[in-house]
Amino acid sequence: MSLSREDVEKVSLLSRLKLSEDELVVMTDQMSRIIDYIDLLSEVNTDDVEPMTHAVEQFNVFADDVVHQSLPRDEALANAPKRDDECFHVPAVLGD
Amino acid sequence: MxxxxxxxxxxxxxxxxxxxxxxxxxxxxxxxxxxxxxxxxxxxxxxxxxxxxxxxxxxxxxxxxxxxxxxxxxxxxxxxxxxxxxxxxxxxxxxxxxxxxxxxxxxxxxxxxxxxxxxxxxxxxxxxxxxxxxxxxxxxxxxxxxxxxxxxxxxxxxxxxxxxxxxxxxxxxxxxxxxxxxxxxxxxxxxxxxxxxxxxxxxxxxxxxxxxxxxxxxxxxxxxxxxxxxxxHDPMDSTSANVxxxxxxxxxxxxxxxxxxxxxxxxxxxxxxxxxxxxxxxxxxxxxxxxxxxxxxxxxHNKYAIATYYIIAPSEASSNLARYDGVHYGHRCDEKQMIEQLAAEKKAFEESGDEEGLRNMDTSLVRMYRQSRAEGLGPEVKRRIMLGTYTLSAGYYDAYYLKALKVRRLIRQDYDTxxxxxxxxxxxxxxxxxxxxxxxxxxxxxxxxxxxxxxxxxxxxxxxxxxxxxxxxxxxxxxxxxxxxxxxxxxxxxxxxxxxxxxxxxxxxxxxx
Amino acid sequence: MSESLPYKIVIGLEVHVQLATKTKLFCRCSTEYGNAPNTQTCPVCLAMPGAMPVMNREAFQLGMRTACALDLQIPLFTKWDRKNYYYPDLPKGYQISQFDLPMSEKGTLYISDPKGRFEPKDVGIIRAHLEEDAGKSMHDEANGKADSRIDLNRCGTPLLEIVSEPDMSSPEEAKAYLEELKLILSYLGVSDCNMQEGSLRVDANINLHIETKNGKIATPIVEIKNMNSFRAVERALHYEAPRQYDIWQETGGVIGEISKETRGWDDSAQVTRAQREKEDMSDYRYFPEPDLAPVTVTEAQIAEVKASLSELPQQIRKRLQADYKISEYDAEVIVNQGQATVDYYEALVSKVNDGKLAANWITQGVLRILKEQQIEIDAFPITTDRLADLLSAVQNKEIDTTRAKDVFEKLLESETSVADMMKEMGIEKVDDSAIDSLCRELLEANPKVVADLKAGKQQAVGSLIGQAKKKNPNIDPGSFRKLCLEIVQSM
Known part of the structure; x- marks a missing residue:
């Protein structure tokens, strides 16, 4: 297995996903098999090959610095799971 | 008709x-x-x-x-x-x-x-x-x-x-x-x-x-x-072709x-x-x-296409889907339950004297993220987020993501030819x-x-x-x-x-x- | 001072400057400060699903101007990267920043101290890159248990992050670097540099180099955050250096063995405190931003930006010293006030043709009033025309410096011309014959003074000047003194 349970647990924290014990076991197995498969690329010689970040090469796309109307606040907050009339709410950032 | x-x-x-x-x-x-x-x-x-x-x-x-x-x-x-x-x-x-x-x-x-x-x-x-x-x-x-x-x-x-x-x-x-x-x-x-x-x-x-x-x-x-x-062409999409x-x-x-x-x-x-x-x-x-x-x-290079794709797509997805964290929109877990769960975990660590467990416990904010995402996202989405997070993470970027971007160019060159x-x-x-x-x-x-x-x-x-x-x-x-x-x-x-x-x-x- | 310390301090600074654009870096929401929470957001800066960033042209231009002013090299290709981390005021779950190919790198900033507390030096600048700001989390300070509230008005505001080399070896140098940087930024007009509004933020990296029996060692690097003024930076560094030394003496921990620590400056307690950080926060998983096009720059564009730069503070200081024969100190004081003060000074000099005189009146008069009244020079009530009239009167001996200062104070409160004000105050030039007769009159009445003067006690003339002033307040003490001495000598 190319990945350990601990590796997967660490990735789940980085990914901000809470996996159950069962999910961790399945995920470790599935990810290992996928990683083994994608390791196929190591056989390709990519010396002197420039990485291709964009499907189409474009440069210098800018917008002018002109103010546009922002959203009304009630629309900006409308989808928030927890909020007051002004702000989004989250569990205390400081604290515990 | x-x-x-x-x-x-x-x-x-x-x-x-x-x-x-x-x-x-x-x-x-x-x-x-x-x-x-x-x-x-x-x-x-x-x-x-x-x-x-x-x-x-x-x-x-x-x-x-x-x-x-x-x-x-x-x-x-x-x-x-x-x-x-x-x-x-x-x-x-x-x-x-x-x-x-x-x-x-x-x-x-x-x-x-x-x-x-x-x-x-x-x-x-x-x-x-x-x-x-x-x-x-x-x-x-x-x-x-x-x-x-x-x-x-x-x-x-x-x-x-x-x-x-x-x-x-x-x-x-x-x-x-x-x-x-x-x-x-x-x-x-x-x-x-x-x-x-x-x-x-x-x-x-x-x-x-x-x-x-x-x-x-x-x-x-x-x-x-x-x-x-x-x-x-759309000025709102920086990758839109200006033709x-x-x-x-x-x-x-x-x-x-x-x-x-x-x-x-x-x-x-x-x-x-x-x-x-x-x-x-x-x-x-x-x-x-x-x-x-x-x-x-x-x-x-066609035979490398799937491997290349399943590095690039999950990597980008892991970042693109980070916004679904239950803060500004979308699903958020039941906070009361989540706090109770954390308290129970803490108690268990304390009782067993597990110092490391205690130290590594999620804060309520981090657990809110993790629980909301765990509940709101399905197994395939989780799998790809995990995969992409892994292929971008420290120590693996060059071997996976960067490598895939290079093979991607070779695939493109095949087409050009x-x-x-x-x-x-x-x-x-x-x-x-x-x-x-x-x-x-x-x-x-x-x-x-x-x-x-x-x-x-x-x-x-x-x-x-x-x-x-x-x-x-x-x-x-x-x-x-x-x-x-x-x-x-x-x-x-x-x-x-x-x-x-x-x-x-x-x-x-x-x-x- | 540092010579007596058992260690060498090594300081590097990261400065985040908010660029003076009207709109955010990737959307066209206003960047105006101080509005009601969440009234300056749109799908892009709220990170709504499907929204996409478009780069602000002006932000890039302001970045280029700054880079050129700091002698940074501007590569012909630059790109954007995502820095991934979770925080509620970062709604995308990543910050768009620049990682391996920043828009500028390798520059310098010259710092000096007119008070001579450190030798002048060039501080290296590693890079300056563009990135977006996060929003604001408001915490429940009282008990820390209530929800934090998130305001995204600031989210997406353009920042230029300027990272120095660890070239500063004292808190004073660090403060000088920040002051000079701020001055340059305000001369360029690229930022309002308002620290209270968060337009300029500083993080400091500090560690110590210590000579030991076994050779030189370095203590672990500490990054200090939460410093709200340059004074706070100076104080935090003053606090942190001996603290690190104490810790090292206690533990012997050196760089490499102990990882970098982040500490926050507590201004009320005047101490730094460790900040809790999750272990995984350091894995930012940078990768090229697929939603933005890279930027290419030509040599011609760089040359154009360089040519368009106005004179920078250090150049102006040198020029003022050379052109107007003023001291390094005076040049420093005037230039450090900003472009408007330099303009005021130069306008004044052009009218009075005496750089030193003009400098004295500005550094001792004008700037004192600005400070007292807490106003900017643009709001200073005495125009250069009026001040020049007053200084000309001094030059023509129509009025002595002391009385001129009285006129100056009066001019602050009215728009009357200098001539009218002098008339109002009964000030007029006393002609030479009047001075001569007054002089002889007083010498005659004070034989003791004459005797003292003959005996070489020149200070004796002082009592005569006092008497003369009483008889005619318009008497110029200088001329009177000179004449008295001449008459006594010829007696």
Whole structure:
């Protein structure tokens, strides 16, 4: 297995996903098999090959610095799971 | 012939001639949805009232002799991955089950402006991750040709609704084959344009450097019409190609002279179903009979395409989907339960004297993120987020992500070389026809390998189209894929139209009880 | 001072400057400060699904100007990257920043101290890159248990992050670097540099180099955050250096063995405190931003930006010293006030043709009033024309410096011309014959003074000046003194 349970647990924290014990076991197995498969690329010689970040090469796309109307606040907050009339709410950032 | 059997092009003719109204046309499709969608499950939401309102508006303008847009009151279904202002947009995810965007995707806006009637939002694999629509968290879609089979994916609903005559036109998206594969499985025409041809603004991102929106329809002619309506430069999308958009609906009918077609050796190898191969080879003969010359070309790095794709797409996705954290919109876990759970964990660590466990405990904020995401996202989405997080993480970036970007360039160079020899690359869209629901859900990797013929076009950024070219002995449609150099959609559509003039596969419709 | 310390301090600074654009870096929401929470947001800066960034042209231009002013090299190709981390005021779950190919790198900033507390030096600048700001989390300070509230008005505001080399070896140098940087930025007009509004934020990296029997060692690097003024930076560094030394003496921990620590400056307690950080926060998983196009720059564009730069503070200091024969100190004081003060000074000099005189009146008069009244020079009530008239009167001996200062104070409160004000105050030039007769009159009446003067006690003339002033307040003490001495000498 190319990945350990601990590796997967660490990735789940980085990914901000809470996996159950069962999910961790399945995920470790599935990810290992996928990683083994994608390791196929190591056989390709990519010396002197420039990485291709964009499907189409474009440069210098800018917008002018002109103010546009922002959203009304009630629309900006409308989808928030927890909020007051002004702000989004989250569990205390400081604290515990 | 009833209205729902007509192509968009024919409907438009009748509409402009005043033989029928948009309200009548829209109502006919709404009726078909009413009767057929119980079996197919193509739609996640149907916007009946606003569709009829929009149709009535088009009718009144047409009647008053005022200008009417290119789509002239013909209904269009939208994959539920594009934002529609004021209408729920879910990505087939519990995470966004109640999300109502305050804005329209550029493509949706363009369809409205072109007087396409927005009839509803179609089902898909959650966040477009999958090839069978089985990863939808909000509903099951069946293949109209055989309800036991999958419609393909991720644009499964988009393909199925056209196949089952519930919409003449629909919008799909394609990151690794998500338009072409379901088009092939459902026997419709589906075009993935060149990257940048259609604005991605308002398309909920899966893999930003691969995603592209495209038309799905019965015919190449109809696909040309819809592509014309949605394509063009968009200042809101920095990756949008700053080139003039051709009038595809005007040029689609012009036959191509001296067409040079290349068959990709690597697309006719192991894993290709023999029936599919035979059917595709027959289709190639049709082109030959239409005067095309056929030759073999090679895409030597094709065998690395899946591995490359399954590094780049999850990596980008892991970042694109970070925003679904239950803070500004979307699902948030029950906070009271979450706090209780944390308290219980803390107590357990304290009782067992597990110092490290205590030290590494999530804060309530971090647990809120993790729990909300765990509840709101499905298994395939989680898998890809995990995979992408891993391939981008410290120590692995060079071996995976950077390596994949380099191989991606080699894949693109293969295309550039091939397109020096031929105008179009032709081959099967998929290795086999639509499979049974549940057949591959336990083995993600085998599902990934289904994308073998389609992902390269996304990696290279070139356009591709799937058109119906026959049926299997079990009665399932078989798709023919054509690929063209960047921005050569006109050629793709013209060649497809030529084929459809010479064959009638695209006119066949499934029989639903 | 540092010579007596048992260690060498090594300081590097990271400065985040808010660029003076009207709109955010990737959307066209206003960047205006101080509005009601969440009234300056749109799908892009709210990170709504499907929204996409578009780069602000002006932000890039301001970045280029700054880079040129700091002698940074501008590569012909630059790109954007995503820095991935979760925080509620970062709605995308990543910050768009620049990682391996920043828009500028390798520059310098010259710092000096007119008070001579350190030798002038060039501080290296590693890079300056563009990135977007996060929003604001408002915490329940009282008990820390209530929800935090999130305001995204600031989210997406363009920042230029300027990272120095660890070239500063004292808190004073660090403060000088910040002051000079701020001055340059305000001369360029690229930022309002308002620290209270968060337009300029500083993080400091500090560690110590210590000579031991076994050779030189370095203590672990500490990054200090939460410093709200340059004074706070100076104080935090003063606090942190001996603290690190104490820790090292206690534990012997050196760089490499102990990982970098982040500490926050507590201004009320005047101490730094360790900040809790999750272990995984450091894995930012940078990768190229697929939603933005890279930027290419030509040599011609760079040359154009360089040519368009106005004179920079250090150049102006040198020029003022050379052109107007003023001291390094005066040049420093005037230039450090900003471009408007330099303009005021130069306008004044052009009218009075005496750089030193003009400098004295500005550094001792004008700037004192500005400070007292807490106003900017643009709002200073005495125009250069009026001040020049006053100084000319001094030059022409129509008025002595002391009385001129009285006039100056009066001018602050009215718009009367200098001539009218002098008339109003009964000030007029006393002609030479009047001075002469007054002089002789007083010498005659004070034989003791005459005797003292003859004996070489020149200071004795002082009492005569006092008497003369009483008889005629307009008497110029200088002229009177000179004349007295002449008369006594010829007696």
């Amino acid at each position: 009833s209205l729902i059997q007509l192509t968009a092009t024919d409907l438009l003719k009748k509409l402009s001639a005043g033989e029928v109204t948009s309200v009548e046309v829209t109502q006919a499709f709404l009726d078909q949805i009413e009767s057929a969608d119980k079996q197919v499950g193509a739609f996640l939401s149907v916007t009946k009232d606003s569709a009829l309102e929009q149709a009535a508006d088009v009718d009144s303008r047409r009647k008053a002799g005022k200008p009417v847009g290119l789509l002239g009151g013909v209904p269009v279904a939208i994959k539920d991955l594009l934002c529609t202002k004021g209408q729920v947009t879910t990505c087939a995810s519990k995470m966004l089950e109640n999300f109502i965007p305050p804005y329209d995707a550029t493509v949706v806006r363009k369809i409205r402006e072109a007087d396409g009637v927005l009839i509803g939002k179609t089902n898909m694999d959650e966040f477009a991750m999958g090839g069978s629509t089985e990863n939808s968290a909000l509903g099951k879609t069946s293949n109209p040709w055989n309800l036991d089979c999958v419609p393909g994916g991720s644009s499964g609903g988009a393909a199925a609704c056209v196949a089952a005559s519930m919409a003449p036109l629909s919008i799909g998206t394609d990151t690794g084959g998500s338009i072409r594969q379901p088009a092939g499985f459902c026997g419709v025409t589906g075009l993935k344009p060149t990257y940048g041809r259609v604005s991605r603004f308002g398309l909920i991102a899966f893999a930003s450097s691969l995603d592209q929106i495209g038309p799905m329809a019965r015919t190449a002619e109809d696909a040309a019409l819809l592509l014309e309506a949605i394509s063009g 003039a958009s051709p009038q595809f609906s005007q040029t689609v009918g012009k036959p191509l002279e001296g067409l040079r077609i290349g068959l990709v050796k690597e697309h006719f190898g192991d894993g290709l179903d023999s029936e599919v191969e035979a059917t595709v080879r027959e289709a190639v003969k049709v082109y030959q009979s239409l005067g095309a010359t056929i030759s073999d070309v090679s895409l030597p 091939a397109f020096k020899e031929v105008d179009l690359i032709v081959g099967p869209t998929t290795p086999s026809t639509a499979f049974k629901t549940g057949a591959k859900t336990d083995d993600p990797l085998s599902m990934y390998l289904e994308d073998l013929y389609t992902v390269s076009a996304n990696l290279a950024g070139v356009g591709g189209i799937s058109i119906p070219c026959g049926f299997s002995t079990t009665g399932m449609p078989i798709g023919l894929q054509l690929q063209a150099p960047p921005l050569a959609e006109e050629k793709l559509l013209q060649a497809s139209h030529m084929f459809q003039q010479a064959t009638d596969w695209h006119t066949r419709r499934p029989e639903l009880s």
